[in-house]
Amino acid sequence: GIIPALGFAMLARLLINKKVAPYFFLGFVLMASLKIPVTGIAILGAIVAVVMVNVTALNSPRITTEQGVSDDDEDDF
Numbered sequence: 495g496i497i498p499a500l501g502f503a504m505l506a507r508l509l510i511n512k513k514v515a516p517y518f519f520l521g522f523v524l525m526a527s528l529k530i531p532v533t534g535i536a537i538l539g540a541i542v543a544v545v546m547v548n549v550t551a552l553n554s555p556r557i558t559t560e561q562g563v564s565d566d567d568e569d570d571f
Contacts, residue, residue: 517542 510518521535530538 517539521539524530524538525532525535
């Protein structure tokens with residue numbers, strides 16, 4: 495019976511850090527207080543993650559090359 499608890503503790507140790515802890519506890523509070531199912535919290539979390547990635551991508555400085563063209567560090571295959 496201790497193996498699942500040990501596995502969860504190892505995952506929590508890797509995943510929960512100072513950057514993501516507020517989102518973890520926000521999801522817990524939303525689930526507990528508003529009675530939203532875990533699937534709803536996961537979908538809401540995915541939407542928030544996509545929005546935050548897009549916002550930070552817009553605010554990140556662009557690197558210019560010698561020709562003055564912006565380089566987004568993307569390789570086209």
